[in-house]
Amino acid sequence: MSIIAIVPARYGSTRLPGKALLSKTGKPLIRHVVESISTAKLVDEVVIATDDQRIINAAGEFGAKAVLTGSDCRTGTDRIAQAAKILALDDTDIVVNVQADEPEMPGRCVDRCVELLSSGHWHIATLCTKITPAEAELPNMTKVVFAKDGTAMYFSRACIPFDRDHNQPVQHYLHHGIYAYHVGFIKLFAKLDSTPAEEAEKLEQLRAIEHGYKIIVGVTDYRGARIDTPQEYEEFAKRVAPSR
Template structure:
């Protein structure tokens, strides 16, 4: 099993985000530390689009690979790393986002192992129960529904499922699931996904994982007890993470 951390310098909302200082270290170094704790340093690699990220990772004792700057997604960047490093088609790769400095190492292993033990799934990801009705209605919180074996039926920014006869989502009556954006794939799946055009559902919802479902690739979803802390998308997120990590240092 491998972990790849896609890291893009040219973030729209927070330029230079992977190098943002958190408690004296660049954010990407914190993410690398979490991943190395989960699997061991030898099997963790950062997929970077800028030499400054590569330098920061190497200064932290990690491995980083320069990838093309024009990739449309982190999945494309990870696929390039798998090709450059010559990984076998059956190798499992866990995608840990480069803006998740608080990602629990145990969750990384849970998702990777879920794919290793899943029957017929091409990918694995995670979800957690939603306890607040407003979160079901929030389009920034992605919902997922699965079958009895945990295979994903659909991901949506809209409330799914719709509870007939209920004016508002009733989280006590139904186990609504929030999707957690961490993925495990086999290298063969990475190759297949990146060779496919964007799917209509993917473009409609702006959810990359719908490309897999649209093309018949099964996604195993493992339910976890609690969502990990929020990642860093905005300057406000960065300040919140700094405060939280500073308080726990």
């Protein structure tokens, strides 16, 4: 069994065009992602999956492996499914899906997802971290509520759980965009119909929940530094510039 980390990356971005190749730090953003997750101890290989030749070319310049997928992928997971086929991965192989806008995702989080997936009969493993009530109100931060056994009950851009009476100590959790699953499940997932909650929230993981599949959620102390806007990229560039 092989364990592969795949980074689905596209060039187009409404709020931050060409995000994957922004290079104010001296390196394209996608390189930061690859280098960070390459510190994982359980991963055999890191691969970029993209539909844009410019990203393929950039990957070649810094020695990363990349595969060219179609431009018809609905989601990152659909792109992962195409990449798994191109790479001829076995159904029992494990893929860790790491978002291309998470340049500081540590390798230990990748390893944690692999360990979680292997700990029980789960279909997907993912991670979350504690956040404040004020942060939970932000729609750009996806929240997750999970059961006592660690399985996800729901993901939402809304504040969940909602403290109706404002008198209970409620802990909110931010969902990180990282997933581990077996290749066999990725193939199955890609064939599933989209679901109402998935379409409303624009969160593809809800497709799995609405179809009855189990997602195990682990809590980590990694806060995350997802980059969606020019301001977030500028802040990231300032953080890493001194270490160049």
